[in-house]
Amino acid sequence: MPGSCETDVVLGAHLHARPAGQVVRAAARFSSDVEISFGGRTASARGILGLLALGATAGQTVTVRATGDDAPEALAAIVTALTTTP
Template identity: 45%
Template sequence: MKQVTYVVKDELGLHARPAGLLVKVTGGFKSDIRLSANGKEADGKRILGIMSLGVKKGDKVTFACKGVDEERAAVQIESFLNDNL
């Protein structure tokens, strides 16, 4: 299992636009991708799950990738977070 932890810098947090873009990234992998923040966990491939976490600026989010392409998934997720949040 590979994990990526990130502190959200975007003023609006993880709102609809970046959540939708994130799902496009995570949906391309076979690995199971879980997102946790604020003591809650969600499927990292489903926009409603991501939005339900209510991630705001300054919140720490952790992605856990487990599966055949977990390494590549973690790298792509980290790149996305650095570029978009």
């Protein structure tokens, strides 16, 4: 039974190209599916263009949800990518 977990993250910087690239590369290390939701839209962490299209900017809160066998680890890695990439 795959687990699922989610958390809210306040963005330290705009979710622009470089952080979005880091998110995709971090998500690829895990088997879990990771989605990021913002403003009523949800994007897969496997696609940079969808993440960019969320239009999330610094100070705004996004919701990260991971589903799968390594969901907690995947979630932690994505949160790190979202909060530490300038």
